[in-house]
Amino acid sequence: MNWGLDMDKLLLIGIVAVLIIGPERLPKAAEAFRGFTRRAAEYLRETKTKMKDELGPDIDEVDWRKLDPRQYDPRRIIRDALFEEPDFDSAPAAPTSVATDPVAPVRAPMTRTAFTRTTPPPFDAEAT
Template sequence: MELGISFEKILLIGLVAVLLVGPERLPRYAETFAKLVRRAGEFMRDTKSRVREEMGPEIDEVDWRKLDPRQYDPRRIIRDALFEDDPAPAQPAQSTALAEPAVVPVRTSMTRHEFTRETPPPFDDEAT
């Protein structure tokens, strides 16, 4: 995993640390920082192994890029959800062959209703 930290940046951070902390306290701070980095690495390895144990072998088959929320456009998701056709309801089972089949209206597309001052949208006083 590329973090985008170059050698020059690390050298600059080290130089600033030497100036701010001072040469007499720098070894102690460097040791503490190294312990922190080591513990963070162990934590990450433990977390990875626990996730692998719980998910099993299918974790290698997951396409993680497909699950990245940054790839989705919220406008497209909402538009698709609002204008997708509703599935037709299941028809009840017929008890006899002579019974007439039930006619179920199927909505094929969303219609948009324009509201005006004369025909305002519905309002429920008890809901608010």
């Protein structure tokens, strides 16, 4: 962080505040600003405590920078997806059979219907 640039900005804001507010009202404005920042800090602490209470101790283990949507570059995501090498070593999951899963519904094998001019595909005029 460039503190020199930040201090210059703060000094400029202070000078503008003195000119706009005036030297006689500046202490009262500074005190009001201090109260505002204290209330905001207390609100943030209470919110953090409530989140930890509601979400549990696992909230501390989350890497929030990793979940920041600003870090994602769509071009990089697409490039990684397109050039990702497929993993042929891992076998696909075996389908569950009726013998191992008695609750699984029995489905007929899917057949592909060939559409022709005499048997066009179904069309729903109300859906379009």
